[in-house]
Amino acid sequence: MGATARWVRADLRAHRGESLFLVLATAGIIVSLLLAGAFLAYAANPWQRVFTQSSGAHVWIQTKGTADPAADPAALAGLDEVDAASGPFSTAGATAELSGARATVQLRAAEADPPDVARPLVTAGRWLGAGAGEGTGSGAGAESGIVLESSLARALWAEPGDSLKVRGSGGAVQTLRVTGIADTAEPQYSPGETPGTAWVLPSALHRVEPDEFRRGQTIGLRLSEPDDTDFAVQQAVTKLGADQIAKVSTWQGARADAEGGDRLLGLLLGLFGLGALLAAALAVAGAISTRIRGHLRDISILKAIGFTPAQLVRTFLVEHAALALLGVACGAVLTEVLGPRMPGRVGEAMRLWQALPAHTWIPLAIPFGALLLITCTTGLAAWRAGRVPPVPVAQAAMPAGRRSMPGTVRRALGLRLPPALVLGWRGAFHSRARGLAAAARLAVPLLLITVVLGAWTTLDRFEAHPEQVGLPAALTVRGDDLDGGTVRRMLADRPEVTAAYPGAEVEALVPGQTGTITLRGLGTARDPYPFTVAEGRAAHGPDEAVAGQGLLDLLGVEVGDWVRMTVEGSPQVLHIVGRSIEPEDGGRVISTAVDTLREGDATLRPGFYHVVLDRDADPAAVGARLSASAAAQAQGGQLDVREIPNPVDELSAVRGVLAGLVTVLALIGLAELSTTIGAGVRDRRRDLLALKAIGLTPRQIIAVIVAGTGFTALAAAVAGTATGVLAAGWLIDLQGSSSGIGAGIAQQPPLAALLLVGAAAVAGAVAVSVLPASRAVRQRLADTLSDTL
Numbered sequence: 001m002g003a004t005a006r007w008v009r010a011d012l013r014a015h016r017g018e019s020l021f022l023v024l025a026t027a028g029i030i031v032s033l034l035l036a037g038a039f040l041a042y043a044a045n046p047w048q049r050v051f052t053q054s055s056g057a058h059v060w061i062q063t064k065g066t067a068d069p070a071a072d073p074a075a076l077a078g079l080d081e082v083d084a085a086s087g088p089f090s091t092a093g094a095t096a097e098l099s100g101a102r103a104t105v106q107l108r109a110a111e112a113d114p115p116d117v118a119r120p121l122v123t124a125g126r127w128l129g130a131g132a133g134e135g136t137g138s139g140a141g142a143e144s145g146i147v148l149e150s151s152l153a154r155a156l157w158a159e160p161g162d163s164l165k166v167r168g169s170g171g172a173v174q175t176l177r178v179t180g181i182a183d184t185a186e187p188q189y190s191p192g193e194t195p196g197t198a199w200v201l202p203s204a205l206h207r208v209e210p211d212e213f214r215r216g217q218t219i220g221l222r223l224s225e226p227d228d229t230d231f232a233v234q235q236a237v238t239k240l241g242a243d244q245i246a247k248v249s250t251w252q253g254a255r256a257d258a259e260g261g262d263r264l265l266g267l268l269l270g271l272f273g274l275g276a277l278l279a280a281a282l283a284v285a286g287a288i289s290t291r292i293r294g295h296l297r298d299i300s301i302l303k304a305i306g307f308t309p310a311q312l313v314r315t316f317l318v319e320h321a322a323l324a325l326l327g328v329a330c331g332a333v334l335t336e337v338l339g340p341r342m343p344g345r346v347g348e349a350m351r352l353w354q355a356l357p358a359h360t361w362i363p364l365a366i367p368f369g370a371l372l373l374i375t376c377t378t379g380l381a382a383w384r385a386g387r388v389p390p391v392p393v394a395q396a397a398m399p400a401g402r403r404s405m406p407g408t409v410r411r412a413l414g415l416r417l418p419p420a421l422v423l424g425w426r427g428a429f430h431s432r433a434r435g436l437a438a439a440a441r442l443a444v445p446l447l448l449i450t451v452v453l454g455a456w457t458t459l460d461r462f463e464a465h466p467e468q469v470g471l472p473a474a475l476t477v478r479g480d481d482l483d484g485g486t487v488r489r490m491l492a493d494r495p496e497v498t499a500a501y502p503g504a505e506v507e508a509l510v511p512g513q514t515g516t517i518t519l520r521g522l523g524t525a526r527d528p529y530p531f532t533v534a535e536g537r538a539a540h541g542p543d544e545a546v547a548g549q550g551l552l553d554l555l556g557v558e559v560g561d562w563v564r565m566t567v568e569g570s571p572q573v574l575h576i577v578g579r580s581i582e583p584e585d586g587g588r589v590i591s592t593a594v595d596t597l598r599e600g601d602a603t604l605r606p607g608f609y610h611v612v613l614d615r616d617a618d619p620a621a622v623g624a625r626l627s628a629s630a631a632a633q634a635q636g637g638q639l640d641v642r643e644i645p646n647p648v649d650e651l652s653a654v655r656g657v658l659a660g661l662v663t664v665l666a667l668i669g670l671a672e673l674s675t676t677i678g679a680g681v682r683d684r685r686r687d688l689l690a691l692k693a694i695g696l697t698p699r700q701i702i703a704v705i706v707a708g709t710g711f712t713a714l715a716a717a718v719a720g721t722a723t724g725v726l727a728a729g730w731l732i733d734l735q736g737s738s739s740g741i742g743a744g745i746a747q748q749p750p751l752a753a754l755l756l757v758g759a760a761a762v763a764g765a766v767a768v769s770v771l772p773a774s775r776a777v778r779q780r781l782a783d784t785l786s787d788t789l
């Protein structure tokens with residue numbers, strides 16, 4: 001052990017820079033992998049925690065108002081697949097307003113005690129009941145209380161004790177006091193898409209919506225087999241009748257909505273972290289192989305004096321395992337200590353992760369797995385040391401395969417190119433296998449850097465050109481108590497508005513009646529909506545539609561198929577002529593013209609307008625001016641103006657992470673360059689004698705070594721960036737397809753950025769190789785026995 005320790009210390013002193021790069025790169029990889037685990041837990045566990053603690057329902061079925069006793073949703077509790085039920089509850093649509101903030105809500109009648117199944121978890125205030133507060137409108141005490149779902153409360157900036165103005169379908173306004181805020185595992189409030197949930201007592205619900213035919217019912221079903229959701233929904237629709245179903249939501253959809261961009265961020269971190277780990281493992285393997293070639297004489301001497309192959313393998317293994325352990329420990333400690341203190345969602349994710357039970361073993365498992373991979377790679381490379389013969393084999397001064405000058409070198413010299421370039425090219429690839437292996441190892445971090453640039457450029461595309469990724473409109477405008485003509489005139493009066501497209505949305509039962517999807521009408525046949533069509537063509541004729549990737553996957557159909565769905569109890573058959581990029585609702589949207597929807601319902605009127613603005617217009621400022629103009633011009637009417645959310649807003653934290661990953665990959669590349677330079681200087685020590693003998697000056701010899709390293713880096717840059725562009729497009733489109741948005745969102749990095757990466761790699765290789773080359777030239781050169789072994 002003493003001899004092994006002395007060997008390790010001497011080798012580390014001789015390779016300080018390379019060892020430091022490996023430690024820093026390993027630490028950065030561990031930070032990336034741990035942050036990936038934190039974001040994945042942050043994405044999934046809040047919803048899972050609420051679902052478990054509240055005994056959440058796997059399916060929520062909302063029915064229409066009817067006097068038919070056969071359509072009573074209470075009968076669904078007796079289905080064989082249902083383990084327990086929550087409700088049914090009477091429901092009513094309404095609009096809530098607080099200090100200028102407005103939101104659509106679904107009021108749900110509840111009792112003074114919360115239900116046992118799908119129980120709202122009160123996080124602030126209290127549940128409905130006696131002593132909940134005094135109302136200020138009609139009714140008082142508990143009858144005027146309301147409990148808001150937490151996402152709805154955030155949208156309204158509401159807290160316990162605030163007074164909400166709630167407007168029903170008839171226009172009457174009731175004032176309800178917020179008694180509490182609760183978390184649920186149901187779909188959260190989304191402006192313009194999903195109404196927020198609020199609980200009131202039955203008497204308060206009847207005051208807001210006195211018309212019983214405008215009230216509906218909703219019931220939550222907790223299943224004995226959660227994976228049988230589709231079958232349970234099919235049974236429920238069969239029992240109640242398709243014409244009675246207003247909407248169906250499942251636990252899978254609620255979980256996907258809750259995860260949002262955090263899961264994508266975690267997957268990105270995990271993918272790049274694993275790629276960086278692979279690059280680091282290859283760099284370590286290359287470093288060990290190079291050092292073994294450089295220590296062949298020493299290894300032979302150690303074997304001759306009694307060292308066993310196992311002892312030699314252990315020597316190299318202990319050294320690099322110690323470096324890996326140091327890097328892993330530094331990365332883990334930095335993440336655990338500094339992670340919770342970081343600003344934004346990174347720190348929030350780390351704090352939540354540390355509070356979860358899984359945090360007791362995952363931060364140990366990830367570093368241990370990374371250390372195990374590096375150690376296994378090290379062991380495979382160190383195994384070569386045990387195979388070195390005790391008696392070294394002398395190498396010929398001129399190997400038989402290279403006695404004649406290569407044709408490429410002869411032609412280059414004939415063109416009178418600088419000797420440093422010609423000899424540098426020959427030195428870089430005089431051993432084709434070693435030269436290509438070195439270029440391939442250096443190409444891996446460059447490939448990953450190119451993929452990072454692809455992700456960054458795609459995010460920029462979402463921000464700078466949203467119309468290319470399915471977001472041509474910037475605002476959604478709804479007119480309460482305003483007719484369509486008035487809304488259109490208000491929009492036309494604004495110079496920033498380029499176009500305003502009428503729209504309407506209905507819930508449709510999918511074929512097989514296992515769930516509901518969004519059937520959306522946008523634009524008209526005369527003024528079609530500018531969908532971003534990635535496959536097929538836009539919808540122009542009657543009964544034609546475009547669909548998102550999520551809907552195509554859900555229904556198992558392709559572009560060109562006909563789809564039959566049920567809307568308001570009536571069949572609707574549409575021909576899918578194109579696949580559009582749909583960032584909303586996980587791509588589970590089918591879109592057609594408003595005219596097509598009117599064919600099934602002549603009374604259908606636009607429920608909103610999608611507004612396209614000038615490129616330089618500020619959506620927030622235009623929305624504020626529209627709201628102010630409506631308040632000044634309309635008698636009692638208001639405009640509900642909302643910005644259409646951009647998915648990239650949820651990934652704002654990814655840019656800093658991507659920059660950190662580039663730094664980690666650059667460290668790995670520097671470590672690989674150190675290995676390549678050291679191997680090149682050692683392997684060409686005898687060539688230096690020849691170069692000096694034919695009259696090359698020290699500067700020319702340095703230029704030869706530097707050129708050789710530059711050519712290796714150039715080959716790696718070309719291969720890495722070219723492969724990285726293809727890999728980035730494939731990975732981003734694959735993620736787009738799996739998320740439901742659809743393929744076609746990937747944006748290739750600009751050519752200037754790729755050239756900059758290649759130039760930086762070559763310039764860095766040249767700069768790093770100058771000092772080792774100068775040292776090699778200053779050394780006393782002699783053709784010794786050690787150079788022939």
